[in-house]
Amino acid sequence: MQTAQVKPRGLAGDRRFMLVDSYGNFVSQRQFPKLAQLCTKQGEGGIALKLPDSDWINVPFPSPNNRKQVIVWRSSVNAAQITGNINVDLSTWLERKVTLVFMDKSANRIANAKWTPKPIQVSFADGYPILITNTASLTLLNNHITNTGGEALTMDRFRPNIVIDCDKPWEEDGWGSVQIGDVILDLVKPCARCIMTSINQNTGEKHKKTALTALKNLHPSTDPDNPGVLFGWNAVVRNRGELSVGDTVSIC
Secondary structure (H helix, E strand, C coil): CCEEEEECCEECCCCCEEEECCCCEEECCCCCHHHHHCEEEEECCEEEEECCCCCCEEEECCCCCCEEEEEECCEEEEEEECCCHHHHHHHHHHCCCCEEEECCCCCCCECCHHHCCCCCECCCCCCCCEEEEEHHHHHHHHHHHHHCCCCCCCHHHHCCCEEECCCCCCHHHHCCEEEECCEEEEEEEEEECCHHHHECCCCCCECCCHHHHHHHHHCECCCCCCCCEEEEEEEEEEECEEEECCCCCEEC
16 A cells, blocks of 8 residues: 555555354455465455455345354454345355455454553454564575575565664564554554465465574574563554655654
Protein backbone atom coordinates (compact mmCIF):
# COMPACT_ATOMS: atom_id res chain seq x y z
CA MET A 1 0.00 0.00 0.00
CA GLN A 2 1.21 3.51 -0.76
CA THR A 3 -0.89 5.11 1.99
CA ALA A 4 -2.57 3.74 5.10
CA GLN A 5 -4.53 5.05 8.06
CA VAL A 6 -3.17 4.08 11.47
CA LYS A 7 -5.87 3.18 14.00
CA PRO A 8 -5.50 2.03 17.62
CA ARG A 9 -5.65 -1.65 16.53
CA GLY A 10 -3.12 -1.11 13.73
CA LEU A 11 -3.36 -0.22 10.06
CA ALA A 12 -6.96 0.26 8.97
CA GLY A 13 -8.32 -3.05 7.67
CA ASP A 14 -5.24 -5.04 8.65
CA ARG A 15 -5.85 -8.50 10.16
CA ARG A 16 -9.51 -7.84 10.84
CA PHE A 17 -10.62 -11.04 9.09
CA MET A 18 -9.57 -14.49 10.28
CA LEU A 19 -10.23 -18.14 9.47
CA VAL A 20 -11.24 -20.50 12.27
CA ASP A 21 -11.78 -24.25 12.39
CA SER A 22 -14.92 -26.04 13.56
CA TYR A 23 -13.88 -25.47 17.19
CA GLY A 24 -13.39 -21.73 16.70
CA ASN A 25 -9.59 -21.92 16.84
CA PHE A 26 -7.69 -19.68 14.44
CA VAL A 27 -5.87 -21.23 11.50
CA SER A 28 -2.98 -19.68 9.60
CA GLN A 29 -0.11 -20.45 7.25
CA ARG A 30 1.44 -22.47 10.06
CA GLN A 31 -1.13 -25.19 9.36
CA PHE A 32 -1.91 -24.27 5.75
CA PRO A 33 1.10 -22.73 3.98
CA LYS A 34 -0.90 -22.36 0.78
CA LEU A 35 -2.92 -19.59 2.45
CA ALA A 36 -0.10 -17.38 1.16
CA GLN A 37 -1.73 -17.78 -2.26
CA LEU A 38 -5.03 -16.31 -1.06
CA CYS A 39 -5.25 -12.76 -2.39
CA THR A 40 -7.29 -10.05 -0.69
CA LYS A 41 -8.29 -6.50 -1.39
CA GLN A 42 -10.41 -3.98 0.43
CA GLY A 43 -13.70 -2.60 -0.80
CA GLU A 44 -16.20 -0.09 0.54
CA GLY A 45 -18.68 -2.71 1.71
CA GLY A 46 -16.28 -5.46 2.71
CA ILE A 47 -13.37 -7.28 1.10
CA ALA A 48 -12.76 -9.43 -1.94
CA LEU A 49 -10.92 -12.75 -1.91
CA LYS A 50 -9.24 -14.59 -4.78
CA LEU A 51 -8.36 -18.26 -4.61
CA PRO A 52 -5.76 -19.61 -7.05
CA ASP A 53 -7.18 -20.05 -10.56
CA SER A 54 -10.49 -18.38 -9.68
CA ASP A 55 -12.18 -15.01 -9.99
CA TRP A 56 -12.50 -12.44 -7.22
CA ILE A 57 -15.24 -13.20 -4.68
CA ASN A 58 -16.88 -10.27 -2.91
CA VAL A 59 -17.33 -10.76 0.83
CA PRO A 60 -19.54 -8.11 2.46
CA PHE A 61 -19.08 -7.13 6.08
CA PRO A 62 -21.22 -9.45 8.23
CA SER A 63 -24.22 -8.60 10.35
CA PRO A 64 -23.16 -7.58 13.88
CA ASN A 65 -25.93 -9.84 15.21
CA ASN A 66 -24.42 -13.09 13.89
CA ARG A 67 -21.52 -13.78 16.24
CA LYS A 68 -19.09 -16.57 17.06
CA GLN A 69 -16.69 -17.02 19.97
CA VAL A 70 -13.22 -17.63 18.52
CA ILE A 71 -9.74 -18.24 19.88
CA VAL A 72 -6.53 -16.60 18.66
CA TRP A 73 -3.57 -17.69 20.77
CA ARG A 74 -4.61 -17.00 24.38
CA SER A 75 -7.41 -14.57 23.50
CA SER A 76 -11.09 -15.42 23.29
CA VAL A 77 -12.87 -12.97 20.98
CA ASN A 78 -16.57 -12.54 20.22
CA ALA A 79 -16.32 -11.95 16.46
CA ALA A 80 -18.89 -11.37 13.74
CA GLN A 81 -19.35 -14.46 11.58
CA ILE A 82 -19.36 -14.44 7.78
CA THR A 83 -22.07 -16.51 6.15
CA GLY A 84 -22.50 -17.72 2.59
CA ASN A 85 -20.66 -19.71 -0.04
CA ILE A 86 -17.26 -18.22 0.74
CA ASN A 87 -16.95 -20.59 3.71
CA VAL A 88 -17.74 -23.55 1.45
CA ASP A 89 -15.18 -22.39 -1.14
CA LEU A 90 -12.45 -21.92 1.47
CA SER A 91 -13.24 -25.24 3.17
CA THR A 92 -13.11 -27.09 -0.14
CA TRP A 93 -9.79 -25.50 -1.03
CA LEU A 94 -8.20 -26.21 2.36
CA GLU A 95 -9.87 -29.64 2.66
CA ARG A 96 -10.95 -28.75 6.17
CA LYS A 97 -14.06 -27.01 7.48
CA VAL A 98 -13.28 -23.35 8.13
CA THR A 99 -15.31 -20.23 8.76
CA LEU A 100 -14.39 -16.63 8.04
CA VAL A 101 -14.92 -14.20 10.91
CA PHE A 102 -14.57 -10.43 11.22
CA MET A 103 -13.39 -8.20 14.05
CA ASP A 104 -15.96 -5.42 14.18
CA LYS A 105 -16.29 -2.60 16.71
CA SER A 106 -18.01 -4.91 19.19
CA ALA A 107 -15.15 -7.42 19.19
CA ASN A 108 -12.67 -6.91 22.00
CA ARG A 109 -9.10 -8.19 22.27
CA ILE A 110 -6.32 -6.86 24.51
CA ALA A 111 -2.59 -7.26 23.85
CA ASN A 112 -0.39 -9.05 26.39
CA ALA A 113 -0.27 -6.69 29.37
CA LYS A 114 3.26 -7.83 30.26
CA TRP A 115 4.69 -5.73 27.44
CA THR A 116 2.31 -2.76 27.36
CA PRO A 117 2.03 0.14 29.81
CA LYS A 118 -1.78 0.13 29.65
CA PRO A 119 -4.53 -2.02 28.05
CA ILE A 120 -4.05 -1.95 24.28
CA GLN A 121 -6.64 -3.07 21.74
CA VAL A 122 -5.26 -5.34 19.03
CA SER A 123 -6.59 -7.00 15.89
CA PHE A 124 -6.29 -10.70 14.98
CA ALA A 125 -2.53 -10.14 14.60
CA ASP A 126 -0.24 -12.48 16.52
CA GLY A 127 0.13 -10.06 19.38
CA TYR A 128 0.43 -6.33 18.72
CA PRO A 129 -1.04 -3.61 16.47
CA ILE A 130 2.10 -2.81 14.43
CA LEU A 131 5.23 -4.70 13.38
CA ILE A 132 8.24 -2.62 12.31
CA THR A 133 11.35 -3.86 10.49
CA ASN A 134 14.40 -2.14 9.01
CA THR A 135 16.10 -2.69 5.65
CA ALA A 136 19.67 -2.89 7.00
CA SER A 137 18.74 -5.88 9.17
CA LEU A 138 17.48 -7.73 6.11
CA THR A 139 20.65 -6.85 4.18
CA LEU A 140 22.84 -8.23 6.97
CA LEU A 141 20.70 -11.36 7.22
CA ASN A 142 20.83 -11.97 3.47
CA ASN A 143 24.58 -11.43 3.34
CA HIS A 144 24.96 -14.14 5.97
CA ILE A 145 22.58 -16.47 4.13
CA THR A 146 24.17 -16.05 0.70
CA ASN A 147 27.69 -16.36 2.12
CA THR A 148 26.72 -19.75 3.52
CA GLY A 149 25.26 -20.96 0.23
CA GLY A 150 21.62 -20.01 0.74
CA GLU A 151 19.18 -17.90 -1.25
CA ALA A 152 18.38 -14.33 -0.21
CA LEU A 153 14.96 -13.65 1.31
CA THR A 154 12.51 -10.84 0.65
CA MET A 155 11.06 -8.71 3.43
CA ASP A 156 7.58 -10.19 3.02
CA ARG A 157 8.85 -13.35 4.75
CA PHE A 158 8.66 -11.29 7.97
CA ARG A 159 5.23 -9.75 7.19
CA PRO A 160 5.88 -6.27 8.63
CA ASN A 161 3.39 -3.40 8.59
CA ILE A 162 6.08 -0.74 8.32
CA VAL A 163 9.55 -1.09 6.76
CA ILE A 164 12.01 1.66 7.65
CA ASP A 165 14.89 2.37 5.29
CA CYS A 166 17.87 2.36 7.64
CA ASP A 167 21.65 1.92 7.30
CA LYS A 168 22.33 0.16 10.63
CA PRO A 169 21.15 -3.40 11.36
CA TRP A 170 19.05 -3.85 14.53
CA GLU A 171 19.12 -0.10 15.18
CA GLU A 172 15.49 -0.31 16.29
CA ASP A 173 16.71 -2.17 19.39
CA GLY A 174 17.63 1.23 20.79
CA TRP A 175 14.48 3.09 19.77
CA GLY A 176 11.80 3.87 22.33
CA SER A 177 9.31 5.45 19.92
CA VAL A 178 9.10 6.63 16.33
CA GLN A 179 7.16 9.49 14.81
CA ILE A 180 5.99 9.51 11.19
CA GLY A 181 4.00 12.64 10.44
CA ASP A 182 1.30 12.78 13.12
CA VAL A 183 1.67 9.08 13.90
CA ILE A 184 3.58 8.12 17.06
CA LEU A 185 4.36 4.46 17.71
CA ASP A 186 5.87 3.06 20.91
CA LEU A 187 8.12 0.03 20.45
CA VAL A 188 7.22 -2.43 23.21
CA LYS A 189 8.62 -5.87 22.37
CA PRO A 190 11.20 -7.35 19.97
CA CYS A 191 9.54 -9.81 17.62
CA ALA A 192 10.53 -13.45 18.12
CA ARG A 193 10.31 -15.24 14.78
CA CYS A 194 8.81 -18.62 13.92
CA ILE A 195 8.45 -21.18 11.13
CA MET A 196 6.40 -18.69 9.08
CA THR A 197 9.67 -17.20 7.83
CA SER A 198 10.25 -20.42 5.85
CA ILE A 199 7.09 -20.00 3.74
CA ASN A 200 7.36 -18.35 0.33
CA GLN A 201 4.72 -15.62 0.40
CA ASN A 202 4.05 -15.86 -3.33
CA THR A 203 3.75 -19.61 -3.80
CA GLY A 204 2.96 -20.93 -0.32
CA GLU A 205 5.83 -23.39 -0.58
CA LYS A 206 7.77 -24.35 2.53
CA HIS A 207 11.54 -23.99 2.35
CA LYS A 208 14.39 -24.63 4.77
CA LYS A 209 14.50 -22.77 8.08
CA THR A 210 17.07 -20.44 6.55
CA ALA A 211 16.11 -17.28 8.42
CA LEU A 212 15.80 -18.98 11.80
CA THR A 213 19.18 -20.69 11.41
CA ALA A 214 20.90 -17.46 10.40
CA LEU A 215 19.25 -15.41 13.15
CA LYS A 216 20.55 -17.84 15.78
CA ASN A 217 23.99 -16.51 14.90
CA LEU A 218 23.06 -12.91 14.15
CA HIS A 219 20.32 -11.86 16.56
CA PRO A 220 19.32 -14.34 19.27
CA SER A 221 17.21 -13.21 22.19
CA THR A 222 18.89 -12.80 25.57
CA ASP A 223 15.57 -12.32 27.38
CA PRO A 224 14.15 -15.51 28.96
CA ASP A 225 10.69 -13.93 28.83
CA ASN A 226 10.99 -13.60 25.04
CA PRO A 227 13.04 -16.60 23.88
CA GLY A 228 14.08 -17.44 20.35
CA VAL A 229 15.51 -15.31 17.55
CA LEU A 230 14.55 -11.73 16.80
CA PHE A 231 13.73 -9.69 13.72
CA GLY A 232 11.84 -6.40 14.01
CA TRP A 233 9.84 -4.84 16.83
CA ASN A 234 6.20 -4.89 17.87
CA ALA A 235 4.71 -1.47 18.46
CA VAL A 236 1.55 0.11 19.86
CA VAL A 237 -0.17 3.25 18.65
CA ARG A 238 0.18 6.35 20.79
CA ASN A 239 -1.11 8.78 18.18
CA ARG A 240 -3.08 7.84 15.09
CA GLY A 241 -2.82 9.38 11.62
CA GLU A 242 -1.83 8.64 8.04
CA LEU A 243 1.32 6.98 6.70
CA SER A 244 2.68 7.13 3.17
CA VAL A 245 5.60 5.42 1.49
CA GLY A 246 8.59 7.78 1.63
CA ASP A 247 7.61 9.56 4.84
CA THR A 248 10.45 10.64 7.11
CA VAL A 249 10.83 8.74 10.38
CA SER A 250 11.98 10.50 13.55
CA ILE A 251 13.21 8.71 16.66
CA CYS A 252 11.63 10.11 19.80
